[in-house]
Amino acid sequence: MASCKPITKKVINSPESCVDDNLRGVVALYPKLLLHPKHRVVTLRRKNDSGRVAVLGGGGSGHEPFAAGLIGPGMLDGAVAGGVFASPPTGNVLYAITQLYKYNSGGVLVLLGNYTGDRLNFGKAFEKAKNAGIKVEGFIVGEDVASSQNKTGGRSMCGEVFLYKLCGAMAAEGHDLLSIRNMASEVNKNMATLGVCLSACSLPGQPPLFDIAQDEMELGAGVHGEAGIEKLKMGSAKETVVLILDKIRAHLKLQSKNRVAAMINNLGGTSLLEINIIAAEIKDYLDRKQIKMERIYSGHFKTSLEMHGFQICLLDLSGERGDSWLRLLDAPSGAGAWSGCDLSVGGPGGLAEDDDLPQAGEGKITSGPTLSVQEQEILRGSLRAASIVLVENEELLNRLDSGCGDGDCGITLKKFANAVLKYLETASLEYPSNVLWELSEMAETDMGGTSGGIYSLGLSAASQALSKAESNDRSAWLSAMCSSATAISKYGGAEPGDCTMLDTLHSAAMAFKENLGDDLQTLLLKINEAAERGAKATADMIPRAGRASYVARAHSRGEDAGARALALLLRAALDMS
Numbered sequence: 001m002a003s004c005k006p007i008t009k010k011v012i013n014s015p016e017s018c019v020d021d022n023l024r025g026v027v028a029l030y031p032k033l034l035l036h037p038k039h040r041v042v043t044l045r046r047k048n049d050s051g052r053v054a055v056l057g058g059g060g061s062g063h064e065p066f067a068a069g070l071i072g073p074g075m076l077d078g079a080v081a082g083g084v085f086a087s088p089p090t091g092n093v094l095y096a097i098t099q100l101y102k103y104n105s106g107g108v109l110v111l112l113g114n115y116t117g118d119r120l121n122f123g124k125a126f127e128k129a130k131n132a133g134i135k136v137e138g139f140i141v142g143e144d145v146a147s148s149q150n151k152t153g154g155r156s157m158c159g160e161v162f163l164y165k166l167c168g169a170m171a172a173e174g175h176d177l178l179s180i181r182n183m184a185s186e187v188n189k190n191m192a193t194l195g196v197c198l199s200a201c202s203l204p205g206q207p208p209l210f211d212i213a214q215d216e217m218e219l220g221a222g223v224h225g226e227a228g229i230e231k232l233k234m235g236s237a238k239e240t241v242v243l244i245l246d247k248i249r250a251h252l253k254l255q256s257k258n259r260v261a262a263m264i265n266n267l268g269g270t271s272l273l274e275i276n277i278i279a280a281e282i283k284d285y286l287d288r289k290q291i292k293m294e295r296i297y298s299g300h301f302k303t304s305l306e307m308h309g310f311q312i313c314l315l316d317l318s319g320e321r322g323d324s325w326l327r328l329l330d331a332p333s334g335a336g337a338w339s340g341c342d343l344s345v346g347g348p349g350g351l352a353e354d355d356d357l358p359q360a361g362e363g364k365i366t367s368g369p370t371l372s373v374q375e376q377e378i379l380r381g382s383l384r385a386a387s388i389v390l391v392e393n394e395e396l397l398n399r400l401d402s403g404c405g406d407g408d409c410g411i412t413l414k415k416f417a418n419a420v421l422k423y424l425e426t427a428s429l430e431y432p433s434n435v436l437w438e439l440s441e442m443a444e445t446d447m448g449g450t451s452g453g454i455y456s457l458g459l460s461a462a463s464q465a466l467s468k469a470e471s472n473d474r475s476a477w478l479s480a481m482c483s484s485a486t487a488i489s490k491y492g493g494a495e496p497g498d499c500t501m502l503d504t505l506h507s508a509a510m511a512f513k514e515n516l517g518d519d520l521q522t523l524l525l526k527i528n529e530a531a532e533r534g535a536k537a538t539a540d541m542i543p544r545a546g547r548a549s550y551v552a553r554a555h556s557r558g559e560d561a562g563a564r565a566l567a568l569l570l571r572a573a574l575d576m577s
Contacts, residue, residue, distance in 0.1 A: 005207030008306070015205035019061045019083055026068045030336050033071055034352050039095040040088060042068040043078035046103040053171040053180055054078065054104035056096055057111050057164055059118055059156075060085045060449075062203075063223055065337035066302040070161060072335030075168035077104060084203050084305075085224045086408070086449030087117030090456060091441075093125035097136055099354060107135030107177035111163055111184065113156030114142030115224075116492050120453025121444070123491035124460070137177055139163075139184045143313065145194040145251045146220025146229045151544040152493035155222055157193035158265035159313045161301040162329075165338065169331035187325065190316040192251045194244045197221040197228065197267060197309030209407065219243070223267070223304045237274070241281040244312050249289065256290035258318045261329060264296070265311040268303035278310060294326055301337065368433040369472035376429040382573040383435075384424055387417035389572040390565065400561035409561035412451045419446040432472070436463035436480070451562065454488055454501060461487035474516055474523075481509045499541035501562035507534030508570060524574045535559055535567035 012018045019040065026042060027035045034045045057067035058080035067079035080096040082088035093110075100108045110126070112118045122138060129136045141163055144154035163184050170180045196217045200208040202225075209225035212218055217240070218228030235243070254260070262282055266275055279298055286293045294317055317326055371379060390397075390413045397410030419442045429435050440459035443452050462480035469476035485505050489495055496506040511530030515523050538560035 007205060007207055008202035010202075010204055010306075012204055015203070018204050019081060022061060022064065023068060023081060030069075030071075033068070036095065036099065036353050038353050039092040040081040041078060041092060041096045041099060042071060042081075043096075043099055044071060044073075048103070050104050051106060052104060052174055053106040053177050054100040054108045055111065055164065055167045055171050055180075056080065056100055056108055057160070058082070058088055058093070058096065059113050059115070060087060060224065062201075062305045063302045065300060066161065067164075069337040070164050070301075070335045072333055072338070074172050074331055074333035075164050075335040075338060077168075077171075082117075083448055086412075087115065087121045087453055089448045089452055090121045090124040090128070090444045093122050094128050097125060097129045097134060098132070101129075101134045101136070102354070105135075106171075107137065109167060109171070109177060109180050109184075110136060110138045111160060111167065112138060112140055113160060114140050114153055115155065115450070116494070117450030117453045119152075119493060120450065120457050120488075120491045121448075124444075124453070124457055135177060137181045139181050139188075141184075141188055143188060143191045143193050144220075144222075145192050145247055147222075148192075148251065151498065157195070157223060157313065158263055158302045158311050159188075159191045159193050159315070161265075162191060162261070162263065162313065162315055163187060164335075165333065166325060166328045168333065168335075169328040172331065186321065187315065190252070190321075191313060192248045193265075193311050193313040194220060194248050195265070195267065195309055195311030196232075196240060196244065197304075197307050198234070199269070199308040200227075201225045201268065201305040201307035203305070203408075206407070209402075218309075221267075221304075221307070221309060223302055225304060225307070237277045238281050238284075241278060241285055241312070245282065245285050245314075248312065248314050249291075252314060252316050254289075254291055254314070254316065257292070258316060259292045259294050259322055260286065261295040261315040261317055261326070262286075262293055262297070263301065263311075263313040263315075264298040265302055265313065266298075266300045267307040267309040267311065268300065269306040269308040270310050275310065278312075282312065294322075295329060299337065368431060368467040368469050369476065370430050371432060371472060375472070379429050379432065379435070380424055383420060383439075385575065386569040386573040387420045387424075389568050390414060390417035393565070393568055397561045397565050400559055400564055408449070409451060409565065412447045412449050413565055416443055416447045416452070416455065433463050433467035433469075436460070436466060451565075454492060454562070457487045457491055458484035458505075474512075478509070478512050478516065481505070481512060485509055494544075497541065497544075499538045499543040499560050499563075501560065501566045503538050503541070503560070504531050504534040504563040504566040504570070507531055507537075508566075528571050528574055531567045531570045535563040538563045 027033045034043050054077035056078050057076045060082040062084040070076050078100050080088045080092050097108050112122045126138050141156040141160045142154040143159035144157050148154040167180050198217050200210045202208045210227040215234050216231050220229040394410035394414045398407050401407050401409035436459050440456045443455035462484040465480040465483035494500045494502050507530040508527050511526045515526040539558050
């Protein structure tokens, strides 16, 4: 059903080009930065090896100035951008890591948000980088109070910017990779963020993501346009700040005489008049509680497009560690969105790509069983049918995703399906392990976001399992399916019963295992029936992983979109077999 909401006006060239146009603008504003346009990577200009650790940030676009605007001496060395509210693909993350390691032999620390797509895509990039001999460590940031009870921990909010500053300052002092990562882990335990929004944001070319009444506000709204955990009546600035800080103070167990650093994050559409009033109320609140506010920072740090709202983050500086962290916060920085910046000095901004750096693709896999010409055509027909059904169900999947996600599940899967259809026109399917590997690369490059990460990891794990098989039998394909589920669970943090596509995949795999000895027609029927049950079951589940787990249950609209998509493509593929 098409939305009747009006599309929100934005000053852009087109929804398709807005991310790349934004990055061109960043290097125009800060000529000491370098844009690598094919990979949507921005780095500090360097000619020589610094010998120290580089800090890389990134994630979906739409949060500007996060993360490219926070590159500069004493903060980030580079950033990788995904689509609007979508994780960057693995290949681009790998490019960014490799590019930074080229000029920073101390290694690369990657700070990523606690979101399924980022965990999956960045996780696969870490594995590839380590296999290539690169010193890299990743740290998942998550400090959101509203989602702190989530199975995989709280979402990453503006507290990630605190870690950009602290890790960047520590790297500038010459500390080693593990020391900086350990500090990040300790800081993450001692900060908390919570916010409210008064209106929803909208993706370029789309209407607002959710509805909110004129006299209401959403408590705990996310930075990807997710609705909050509770709708409340509008209150005064003082009442709203008290509501937020009471919850943060309880979460951090702050007491009188404790010390904190505070951050006010403008979610994009809040006036400076409002922000200044909020700052005054934060100071008054902490004074009343006899909590010493050592520093307060205010600005657009990690926005949500034009969302009218704000977040407050408190970092507990109590004890001896607080003095060290405060020193790092006070260390000089030249990042554009932080206080003090020399990046605007210099000539015109530039573009660069290092095509000789390792890319996501690693060549063909020519191991494992082979398929006869007839078997190849069966596989080709199955993949074609699965792709066509994803294209045909774009609107359904977008609608299922719109209540608890950003409404693009159908869009991203359609991109993947079209890429697969083009691939099938000329591809050799002799080695099924190679077919699955190439599909995983297409998922990575053509889909992006959470869905791309899930499918890329799952297909690459299945490919590795098939490459080790001795024959093209049922056991080999069962092993591939189980390996896929294991990899997705490992990096995504979800398990069966958490209301994700794993519920469909796990049900199908269990049916495959239980009916392995049946005739082919019965086996395929049982797998399809189990996949359908798994997808339908998600309608009654409480989401415990993925983006749906971050929002109030009232915003969920039926089955999980990813679970339904997998059930659809399995039915189409297996009906052709």
